[in-house]
Amino acid sequence: MVAVFFKSALAAALLQGALAANGTTCTGTFTPISASAFVDAMNPGWNVGNTLDAVQTEGDWNNPPVVSETFDDMKTAGFKGIRLPVTWAYHFTSQSPDWTVDPAWLQRVSDVVDMITQRGFYVIVNVHHDSWVWADITQASANVTQIEERFYRLWYQIGTKLACKGSMVAFEPINEPPGTTAEHGAEQNKLNDIFLRAINDAGGFNPQRVVTLVGSGEDAVKTSQWFKRPDAKFKNPWAIQYHYYSPYDFIFSAWGKTTWGSDADKATLEADLAAIRGNFTDVPLIIGEWDATSVQIETAARWRYFDFFVRTAAKYNTATVLWDNGADHFNRATHQWRDPTVLSILMNAAKGVTNSLPDSTTDGAATSQSSSAYAYHKLNTSVADISLPFLFNGNTLTSITNGNKALAKGTDYAVSSANITLTRSFLSTIITPAAGMGSLTNLTLSFSAGSPLTLNILQYSTPVLGATSSALPATSADLLIPITWAGQNRPATVKATKSDGTILIDDWTQWLGPLQQGRMTYSGQWDWDGSHVILRAAVLDAVRSAGKTTTFTIEFYPREPSNVANYTITV
Ligand SMILES: *[C@@H]1O[C@H](CO)[C@@H](O)[C@H](O)[C@H]1NC(C)=O
Ligand SMILES: *[C@@H]1O[C@H](CO)[C@@H](O)[C@H](O)[C@H]1NC(C)=O
Ligand SMILES: *[C@@H]1O[C@H](CO)[C@@H](O)[C@H](O)[C@H]1NC(C)=O
Ligand SMILES: *[C@@H]1O[C@H](CO)[C@@H](O)[C@H](O)[C@H]1NC(C)=O
Ligand SMILES: *[C@@H]1O[C@H](CO)[C@@H](O)[C@H](O)[C@H]1NC(C)=O
Ligand SMILES: *[C@@H]1O[C@H](CO)[C@@H](O)[C@H](O)[C@H]1NC(C)=O
Ligand SMILES: *[C@@H]1O[C@H](CO)[C@@H](O)[C@H](O)[C@H]1NC(C)=O
Secondary structure, three states, rough: OOOOOOOOOOOOOHOOOOHHOOOOEEEOEEEOHHHHHHHHHOOOOEEOOOOOOOOEEEEOOOOOOOOHHHHHHHHOOOOOOEEEOOOOOOEEOOOOOOOOOHHHHHHHHHHHHHHOOOOOOOOOEEEEOOHHHHHOOOOOOOOOOHHHHHHHHHHHHHHOOOOOOOOOOOEEEOOOOOOOOOOHHHHHHHHHHHHHHHHHHOOOHHOOOEEEEEOOEHHHHHHHOOOOOOOOOOOOEEEEEEEOOOOOOOOOOOOOOOOOHHHHHHHHHHHHHHHHHHHOOOOOOEEEEEEOOOOOOOOHHHOOOHHHHHHHHOOOOOOOOOOOOOOOEEEEOOOOEOOOOHHHHHHHHHHHOOOEEEEEEEOOOOOOOEEOOOOEEEEEOOOEEEEEEEEEEOOOOOEEEOEEEEEEOOOOOOOOOOEEEOOHHHHHOOOHHOOOOOEEEEEEEOOOOOOOEEEEEEEOOEEEOOOOOOEEEOOOOEEEEEEEEOOOOEEEEEEEEOOOOOOOHHHHHHHHHOOOOOOOOOOEEEEEOOOOOEEEEHHHHHHHHEEEEEEEEEEEEEOOOOOOEEEEOOH
């Protein structure tokens, strides 16, 4: 590591070289860092999602303006790096050819960068939703010359404003740039070079700054196919950044895919990460976004995914930055992780420490889904021993606690090579009819190594709908079906079957397993709130165009054939 102190503009100019003829001059120090050292040092990282990237500006989406305490929280959580997505599209104060960016917005970004680096984090700053707001080169109407002009001008101004930030600050040219053809891929390579020219022209320490370059979509396959190395005249240390949200159906809760972790699931994920590594054996790689949200993904499946994903990325020498939109994982207002176990699994996996995990259904042919993250008890049935399979992965169970009370091995629980059994006598102290429904307690399971796990003792019955049918309304809007929750307060999935027995949406799902056939997709087609299951307007449109009475089978956790409620829309 070399620390350089600039005593004069001349010294700075010498270091900046010919590329920075019109650039900024910095005082202060810059400690050069290689791209591989940078991505190692920021691993694992966390995204300040839906914040400075909100359309149109900070505060417009689900998060209030960022506060420095959030970065203290991330320090406590154990993260090493922060990705700071920024949308610039609505902060231009002039048009072509100058494309002036509001100095107040540049200052805000600069101040947030300082909040981050002052806490010892490495940070990646980018251009985010601009990718589709104005920089979408795939649109038939796109004026690519103008996109290039604006992109240069934007990065020249960002580069100028952040020119003298230290080496813990890296740049990413653009988030997930649209692109479906080799021509689009080639244009993205050109935009990468324009970005490099802009920040080098802006001067300061930028000619030595780490950058994470991108291919079309920031997608591993397209990047492998079309990415070309930048013009050798730019001396910036560079890595490749890509994003990974796969398999789509599991990550986005589509088509009833509530399980993950079969050998085939794992092999596919590993092959994906291995393929891009195979294409770029000598390039530092960073997965700048990935996620399996704590909001609606089944707990044991999510934990398995977190563990395997982080471990596999490390195996292929790839850093990871968790996407968090502010609703998925960390509650910035209360400073709490919605599921603290995901964080602990991530941090242990990132350190290479083996985690034990609850077993859960992974077989695509299964008709029900088990999950050892829960001890499910059906209301008004007799309490019996509950035996739950675990993947100890070579660790041993060292204790089970309920709050600050330790359970007694032998009387309260027993352990075999594959199972943890909670005894009837222990469970009878927790599960009573008077205890009500929902989560009764979370036991903490500690192991000889790796993350502790929670085991949620949950009493349930099948939720009851406020109505079981209605006529198709004349015009489609979201349909809110009243529900009284009775366990986990969300659906697992929703199946839509027409009166003739055929599937309403995505007929091809008939070829999937019993837990997926005819199931619709979360958010776009179904959702929920504190007292409703919601069918989206698009689903009612599908009923209208089918012209058939349709039954919606709303399925709950635990997924078993009887734990469902039907709602019929008649035509
Ligand atoms: C900076 O200088 C370079 C090289 O002379 C030139 O091509 C570029 O247009 C200049 N940029 C600005 C913003 O003045
Ligand atoms: C495309 O953008 C360039 C640069 O801003 C501009 O000179 C040109 O007139 C634009 N072309 C059209 C067809 O708008
Ligand atoms: C490069 O990536 C492509 C697309 O994912 C893949 O088919 C190919 O196997 C990869 N090459 C290597 C050497 O891993
Ligand atoms: C459970 O049992 C109680 C008491 O017998 C009864 O009032 C209640 O309706 C039952 N609930 C269910 C869901 O069976
Ligand atoms: C583990 O638990 C499962 C599910 O309850 C049960 O089917 C299995 O027999 C148990 N295995 C052992 C070794 O206790
Ligand atoms: C157990 O943990 C889950 C997930 O964090 C939470 O939703 C639930 O409220 C907890 N149960 C209790 C009784 O605190
Ligand atoms: C719900 O509807 C489906 C499809 O019509 C039917 O097979 C199932 O038995 C119904 N279940 C309940 C609980 O009504």
